[in-house]
Amino acid sequence: MAAEKAIEVSAEIKDEVAAKTMTATAHLKIRQLILDNKWPPGYQATEQEVASMLGMSRTPVREALMRLQQDGLVSVVPRHGMRVLPISPSDMKEIYDILTSLESTAAELAAARHLTEEQLKGLERATADMDKALERDDLDRWAQADARFHEQLLELSGNKMLKSVVLNFIDRAHRVRMLTLKMRPKPVNSTRDHAELVNAIRAGDVEKAGTIHREHRRRAGRELLDLLERLGLNHL
Amino acid sequence: MAAEKAIEVSAEIKDEVAAKTMTATAHLKIRQLILDNKWPPGYQATEQEVASMLGMSRTPVREALMRLQQDGLVSVVPRHGMRVLPISPSDMKEIYDILTSLESTAAELAAARHLTEEQLKGLERATADMDKALERDDLDRWAQADARFHEQLLELSGNKMLKSVVLNFIDRAHRVRMLTLKMRPKPVNSTRDHAELVNAIRAGDVEKAGTIHREHRRRAGRELLDLLERLGLNHL
DNA sequence: GCATTCGATAATGAATACGTTAATGTATTG
DNA sequence: CAATACATTAACGTATTCATTATCGAATGC
Numbered sequence: 001m002a003a004e005k006a007i008e009v010s011a012e013i014k015d016e017v018a019a020k021t022m023t024a025t026a027h028l029k030i031r032q033l034i035l036d037n038k039w040p041p042g043y044q045a046t047e048q049e050v051a052s053m054l055g056m057s058r059t060p061v062r063e064a065l066m067r068l069q070q071d072g073l074v075s076v077v078p079r080h081g082m083r084v085l086p087i088s089p090s091d092m093k094e095i096y097d098i099l100t101s102l103e104s105t106a107a108e109l110a111a112a113r114h115l116t117e118e119q120l121k122g123l124e125r126a127t128a129d130m131d132k133a134l135e136r137d138d139l140d141r142w143a144q145a146d147a148r149f150h151e152q153l154l155e156l157s158g159n160k161m162l163k164s165v166v167l168n169f170i171d172r173a174h175r176v177r178m179l180t181l182k183m184r185p186k187p188v189n190s191t192r193d194h195a196e197l198v199n200a201i202r203a204g205d206v207e208k209a210g211t212i213h214r215e216h217r218r219r220a221g222r223e224l225l226d227l228l229e230r231l232g233l234n235h236l
Numbered sequence: 237m238a239a240e241k242a243i244e245v246s247a248e249i250k251d252e253v254a255a256k257t258m259t260a261t262a263h264l265k266i267r268q269l270i271l272d273n274k275w276p277p278g279y280q281a282t283e284q285e286v287a288s289m290l291g292m293s294r295t296p297v298r299e300a301l302m303r304l305q306q307d308g309l310v311s312v313v314p315r316h317g318m319r320v321l322p323i324s325p326s327d328m329k330e331i332y333d334i335l336t337s338l339e340s341t342a343a344e345l346a347a348a349r350h351l352t353e354e355q356l357k358g359l360e361r362a363t364a365d366m367d368k369a370l371e372r373d374d375l376d377r378w379a380q381a382d383a384r385f386h387e388q389l390l391e392l393s394g395n396k397m398l399k400s401v402v403l404n405f406i407d408r409a410h411r412v413r414m415l416t417l418k419m420r421p422k423p424v425n426s427t428r429d430h431a432e433l434v435n436a437i438r439a440g441d442v443e444k445a446g447t448i449h450r451e452h453r454r455r456a457g458r459e460l461l462d463l464l465e466r467l468g469l470n471h472l
Numbered sequence: 473g474c475a476t477t478c479g480a481t482a483a484t485g486a487a488t489a490c491g492t493t494a495a496t497g498t499a500t501t502g
Numbered sequence: 503c504a505a506t507a508c509a510t511t512a513a514c515g516t517a518t519t520c521a522t523t524a525t526c527g528a529a530t531g532c
Contacts, residue, residue, distance in 0.1 A: 105337035
C-alpha cells in the first residue's frame with residue numbers, strides 16, 4: 001500500500017550513496033531529498049512508506065528519522081509519520097541570529113590563530129570563484145563557492161563543535177536560501193565583504209574580522225527576511 | 237552476563253522517571269547518570285548491558301544512545317558499546333567559545349525586546365538567590381540559581397533554537413563545572429555581573445548587555461581553563 | 473619465547489514479529 | 503439530522519530473531 005507516493009525517489013539517489021550502515025544511508029538520502037526539495041515542506045510519510053521507498057526495513061529508517069528530527073529537518077508525530085518541517089520567517093530569524101553569532105565568532109577565532117598564507121589559500125580561492133561566478137551571472141556556482149567559503153572559515157576557526165552546529169543550521173536554512181537565491185539582489189558586495197574578511201583574518205585583527213562578518217550576516221539576514229515578508233512567503 | 241557492572245544503577249533513578257516511551261526514558265536516565273557522574277568519563281557498556289540495567293530491550297536503548305551521541309555525551313563504537321565521553325581542556329575551550337558567543341547574543345536579543353518588569357522578575361529572583369547562597373557559602377545552591385538565571389535569560393531571548401543549542405552545550409560542560417565548582421575562586425563578582433546585565437536588559441541597551449555577558453563568560457572560561465591547566469586535569 | 477593464524481564468541485545492525493492504541497468510518501440514538 | 507458509541511484498522515513502540523563480523527584466546531609455527 002505504500003508502493004507509490006506522490007513523490008518518487010529517483011534511482012540515482014537510491015543507489016549513489018553506498019554508505020556503511022543502512023541507518024547512515026537512510027539519513028543521508030532523506031536529508032538530501034529534503035535539501036533538494038524533492039520532499040517539500042509539509043511532505044508526510046509513515047515509517048513503513050519511507051522504508052519501502054528506500055528498500056530497507058523500518059528499523060534503520062526509524063533511527064534515521066530520529067536523527068533528522070534532532071537536526072530540525074523533520075518532525076515525527078505518532079500515527080502521522082514523519083513530516084518535513086516548513087520554515088517560517090520567524091524560524092529564519094532564529095537561524096540567522098544563531099548563524100550571525102557563531103560565524104562571526106568563527107571569524108574571530110580564525111583571526112586569532114594567525115594563519116599561514118597556505119591556510120588562507122582556500123578562502124582566497126573560494127572568494128575568487130564567487131567573483132568569477134558572479135561575472136558570469138551563474139548564481140548556482142556562486143552559491144557553491146559561497147558555501148565553500150563559509151565551510152573553510154569554520155574549519156579554520158579550529159572549533160569542531162562550532163563547525164558542526166553551524167553546518168546544521170545552514171542545512172535548516174538551505175531550502176529557503178536556494179529558493180530566494182534568484183529573487184534577491186545580486187550579491188555584489190558579498191564578494192567585497194569576503195575579501196575584507198580574509199584581509200582582517202590575515203592581519204590577525206580579531207575585532208575587525210568579527211565585525212565585518214557580523215555585519216555581513218546581519219545584512220544578508222535582513223535582506224532575506226525583508227524579501228520573505230514582501231513576497232508574503234510564510235512556510236517554505 | 238550483563239547482570240552486574242562496576243557501577244550499579246540506583247533504584248531511584250531506575251524508577252523515578254516515569255516518562256512516556258521507553259526510548260525517552262532511557263535517554264533521560266542515561267543522561268542523568270552521566271551528568272551526575274554515576275557513569276564517569278570513560279565508562280563503557282554494551283547495548284545489552286545498558287538494556288539489562290534499565291530493564292528494557294536493546295531497541296529503545298539503542299535509539300537513546302544514538303541521541304546521546306548526537307548530544308555529544310557518549311560515543312558509540314561498534315563492538316565496544318557506548319562510552320561516556322571525557323572532556324578535555326580543549327573541548328572545554330570549544331564549548332566556552334560557543335557558550336560565550338550564543339549567550340551574549342541571547343542577552344542582546346533579550347535587551348532588544350524591551351521586556352516588562354514582570355518578565356525580568358525571574359532574572360531578579362535568580363540573582364537574589366545566587367547572592368543569598370553565596371552569603372551562606374552554599375555553592376550547590378549557588379550553582380542551581382546560576383543555572384536558573386542562564387535558562388531564564390535564554391528563554392527571554394525568544395530564540396528557541398538558540399536555547400536548545402546552548403542547553404546542550406551546558407550539559408556537555410556540566411560535569412567539569414561541578415567538579416571544579418569548589419576549587420575555583422568563589423564567584424563573588426558573578427552576582428554583580430548578573431545584576432548589571434539585568435539592568436542593561438531592562439534599559440534595552442543591546443550593546444551593553446552583550447558586552448557584559450561576553451566579558452562575564454570570557455572571564456569564567458579563562459578561570460576555568462587556567463584551573464584545569466594548573467591542576468593538570470586532562471580528561472574529566 | 474614470540475609472532476601469527478584459526479576458530480569460538482559475542483556484539484552489532486537489521487529484519488521481523490507482536491501487542492497496544494489512536495484514527496477512521498459506521499451504526500446507533502436522541 | 504447531529505452527536506455519540508463502537509468496531510475496525512493501521513501505525514507505532516518495543517521485543518525478539520537472525521546474519522554478519524570484529525575480537526579474543528588458543529594453538530601452531532618459527
